[in-house]
Amino acid sequence: MGLKWTDSLDIAIELDEAYPEIDPKYVNFVDLHNWVRSLPDFDDDPEHTGERILEAIQMAWIGERE
Numbered sequence: 001m002g003l004k005w006t007d008s009l010d011i012a013i014e015l016d017e018a019y020p021e022i023d024p025k026y027v028n029f030v031d032l033h034n035w036v037r038s039l040p041d042f043d044d045d046p047e048h049t050g051e052r053i054l055e056a057i058q059m060a061w062i063g064e065r066e
Helices: 008-018 029-038 051-065
Strands: none
Touching: 008 029, 008 051, 029 051
């Protein structure tokens, strides 16, 4: 079972591991969208997302850093 767009905390954990040099506070949604899609465990429709979902992922990622 792969990651879905709604798995914001799990996605944030994987992004934190994959991109330790990135400060998630300054990530734009285009890059975030592409990075999520490139995660090995991601298995969802690449276009089935929006600003709210990306914002939730970004906030969870920021929370992982704190």
